[in-house]
Amino acid sequence: MTTAPETPLAxxxxxxxxxxxxxxxxLQSPQGWWKGxxxxxxxxxxxxxxxxxxxxxxxxxxxxxxxxxIRSQQREDGTWANFHGGPADLSTTVEAYAALRLAGDPADAxxxxxxxxxxxxSGGIESSRVFTRIWLAxxxxxxxxxxxxxxxxxxxxxxxxxxxxxxxxxxxxxxxVPLTIVSARRPVRPxxxxxxxxxxxxxPRRARGGxxxxxxxxxxxxxxxxxxxxxxxxxxxxxxxxxxxIVARQEPDGSWGGIQPxxxxxxxxxxxxxxxxxxxxxxxxxxxxxxxxxRDEGGxxxxxxxxxxxxxxxxxxxxxxxxxxxxxPAISRxxxxxxxxxxxxxxxxxxxxxxxPPGGWAFEFDNDGYPDTDDTAEVVLALRRxxxxxxxxxxxxxxxxxxxxxxxxxxxxAFDADNTRELCTRLxxxxxxxxxxxxxxxxTAHVVEALAAEGRAASPVARRAVVWLLKAQEPDGSWFGRWxxxxxxxxxxxxxxxxxxGVRPDAPxxxxxxxxxxxxxxxxxxxxxxxxxxxxxxxIGRGESTPSQTAWALIGLLAAGEAGTTVxxxxxxxxxxxxxxxxxxxxxxxxxxxxxxxxxxxxLYRLVFPISALGRYISLHxxxxxxxxxTS
Numbered sequence: 066m067t068t069a070p071e072t073p074l075a076x077x078x079x080x081x082x083x084x085x086x087x088x089x090x091x092l093q094s095p096q097g098w099w100k101g102x103x104x105x106x107x108x109x110x111x112x113x114x115x116x117x118x119x120x121x122x123x124x125x126x127x128x129x130x131x132x133x134x135i136r137s138q139q140r141e142d143g144t145w146a147n148f149h150g151g152p153a154d155l156s157t158t159v160e161a162y163a164a165l166r167l168a169g170d171p172a173d174a175x176x177x178x179x180x181x182x183x184x185x186x187s188g189g190i191e192s193s194r195v196f197t198r199i200w201l202a203x204x205x206x207x208x209x210x211x212x213x214x215x216x217x218x219x220x221x222x223x224x225x226x227x228x229x230x231x232x233x234x235x236x237x238x239x240x241x242v243p244l245t246i247v248s249a250r251r252p253v254r255p256x257x258x259x260x261x262x263x264x265x266x267x268x269p270r271r272a273r274g275g276x277x278x279x280x281x282x283x284x285x286x287x288x289x290x291x292x293x294x295x296x297x298x299x300x301x302x303x304x305x306x307x308x309x310x311i312v313a314r315q316e317p318d319g320s321w322g323g324i325q326p327x328x329x330x331x332x333x334x335x336x337x338x339x340x341x342x343x344x345x346x347x348x349x350x351x352x353x354x355x356x357x358x359x360r361d362e363g364g365x366x367x368x369x370x371x372x373x374x375x376x377x378x379x380x381x382x383x384x385x386x387x388x389x390x391x392x393x394p395a396i397s398r399x400x401x402x403x404x405x406x407x408x409x410x411x412x413x414x415x416x417x418x419x420x421x422p423p424g425g426w427a428f429e430f431d432n433d434g435y436p437d438t439d440d441t442a443e444v445v446l447a448l449r450r451x452x453x454x455x456x457x458x459x460x461x462x463x464x465x466x467x468x469x470x471x472x473x474x475x476x477x478x479a480f481d482a483d484n485t486r487e488l489c490t491r492l493x494x495x496x497x498x499x500x501x502x503x504x505x506x507x508x509t510a511h512v513v514e515a516l517a518a519e520g521r522a523a524s525p526v527a528r529r530a531v532v533w534l535l536k537a538q539e540p541d542g543s544w545f546g547r548w549x550x551x552x553x554x555x556x557x558x559x560x561x562x563x564x565x566x567g568v569r570p571d572a573p574x575x576x577x578x579x580x581x582x583x584x585x586x587x588x589x590x591x592x593x594x595x596x597x598x599x600x601x602x603x604x605i606g607r608g609e610s611t612p613s614q615t616a617w618a619l620i621g622l623l624a625a626g627e628a629g630t631t632v633x634x635x636x637x638x639x640x641x642x643x644x645x646x647x648x649x650x651x652x653x654x655x656x657x658x659x660x661x662x663x664x665x666x667x668x669l670y671r672l673v674f675p676i677s678a679l680g681r682y683i684s685l686h687x688x689x690x691x692x693x694x695x696t697s
Contacts, residue, residue: 075195077640082679088647089380089498089672090395097402099380100373101669102359106147107135109325109367111164113217115200116329118167119254120342122351127365130224132168134364135161143179148654148664156197156386159263166258181262186332189265191242194497199555204256213493214288217245217303220310224416227488231416234502235435235480238413239327243334249304250337277491283687285493308338312346316431323429325369329666374426376669381447383673386680392452400451403444407459408436414470417482419468424462437479439548441467442511446518459531464519467512468526475529476504477512478535505547506537506555510562517565531566534559535574542577550655552605553594556582561624570626582618583631591635592618599660612649615639616674623681636682639675
């Protein structure tokens with residue numbers, strides 16, 4: 066049984082919402098977009114230094130600033146983690162340590178000795194992930210013979226054949242293709258440090274097991290033999306095709322897909338193919354990294370990605386939820402910018418849907434080859450409520466494209482349709498991160514919500530998606546969150562979608578979800594879920610309260626018609642925890658890149674989702690709002 070909050074609720078809700086909206090409006094760019102920092106972990110900064118070392122462009126200034134940031138993120142036990150408050154991560158610690166050695170930190174320094182001791186106790190470099198060992202192999206600190214082979218000849222596999230490049234998720238595909246060149250070339254360039262203190266001397270770990278694991282281990286042995294004597298003409302043609310594929314997908318800002326992994330590996334691969342550092346493709350690629358670089362008193366750090374379209378759509382929806390009119394100047398500017406970002410050309414998604422006309426939005430400033438259904442759904446939900454003459458045609462194109470991206474099972478993935486062939490996951494190479502893009506509950510829910518908002522809840526696409534969601538509900542009543550942490554995110558996304566699609570609030574599926582959220586409310590009134598829930602079920606629904614996760618839970622409960630103590634306590638937590646400047650603190654990561662491996666702290670989540678939750682609360686429950694207008 067929950068207890069009532071100690072402070073009167075109505076006394077601060079409208080003031081809290083007004084202050085939050087003022088803060089959000091002040092963050093808008095003159096061009097109309099919003100973008101919060103996308104914070105990940107120090108592998109971004111370590112790999113940036115190693116990339117610059119490989120290309121011969123590392124400067125002392127960049128090195129010193131990056132090293133200062135990496136040191137600041139080291140914990141008292143000498144390790145680095147993948148998210149705030151998370152467990153020590155071996156591979157992240159290896160890469161951070163190598164970067165600091167490159168920056169001049171001596172191996173016998175106290176902070177380095179304790180880090181090296183952790184690495185050895187955890188199995189050494191030998192037990193680190195494949196990507197970490199690839200970085201070390203580039204500089205002769207690991208043997209290429211002890212890494213899985215990715216032959217560039219796979220570029221010739223047709224799209225229907227197993228393990229062709231389109232079997233991989235778009236983020237993995239763009240990484241795998243350049244790595245086939247790296248794997249074939251096996252470069253070794255000088256590094257002014259040695260790392261014997263990170264090795265145990267034990268043999269590299271080998272995959273064990275029967276079935277596909279054994280089959281792919283045997284295949285890797287065959288590929289290693291082929292690597293020593295490839296067919297010259299075929300190998301040359303394969304590398305050339307891979308290089309052409311990479312160059313064709315460079316974005317106007319110099320990136321590949323607007324994300325770090327394919328970006329850095331593409332630069333390395335093209336350099337190995339003879340693209341000098343002064344080649345226009347290379348110049349644009351290296352220069353583009355500057356826009357992803359943040360410099361402040363803490364040092365120099367890189368964003369793994371940037372999320373302006375996502376952040377802008379969320380901000381617009383938050384302000385609309387808070388009661389701002391659709392023709393508010395800030396909303397109009399944002400709508401204009403979003404309309405300019407619409408993607409009107411084909412991309413890799415066309416391989417599986419060749420007859421589908423394009424439409425929709427991507428996550429980043431520049432990623433025209435990879436629009437996604439999640440961003441598209443959120444933009445549709447925003448644009449349909451704004452006053453702009455160009456909104457309706459763009460929404461119609463987006464609805465057509467988004468509906469056409471449904472997978473065979475009725476669910477929706479983010480970037481591709483039917484990207485579900487699990488054979489990729491069995492390769493020895495795949496020991497880190499998701500490499501396929503199957504439908505997920507959170508993405509499917511956002512699409513359903515957009516379909517319902519556009520009056521298409523009764524369409525066959527929407528009905529099948531609702532059935533998919535009902536089948537995906539966990540036994541405990543929650544839904545798994547693929548792109549946000551975790552069951553709180555999934556459940557907070559699915560409940561509004563089901564209600565919008567016509568499911569009754571008293572339906573068993575809704576009652577079970579509401580019960581799950583209620584049972585997982587923290588004693589302080591908020592909600593939180595630790596990222597370890599992706600790997601350890603004991604953490605599901607458990608964690609310190611955060612603004613974004615509290616807002617997700619409230620949005621789900623409000624959609625299901627909940628009122629009373631549970632909702633009031635959650636709203637009261639947001640009121641009490643707001644900072645004097647109108648935003649909230651959120652050190653914990655609540656965004657997900659790869660479940661179990663890579664996580665994100667979206668710095669705007671702590672603001673936009675509480676605004677939506679509080680705005681919906683006031684709208685539904687009539688909390689006094691002064692003169693009826695939020696400030697600004």
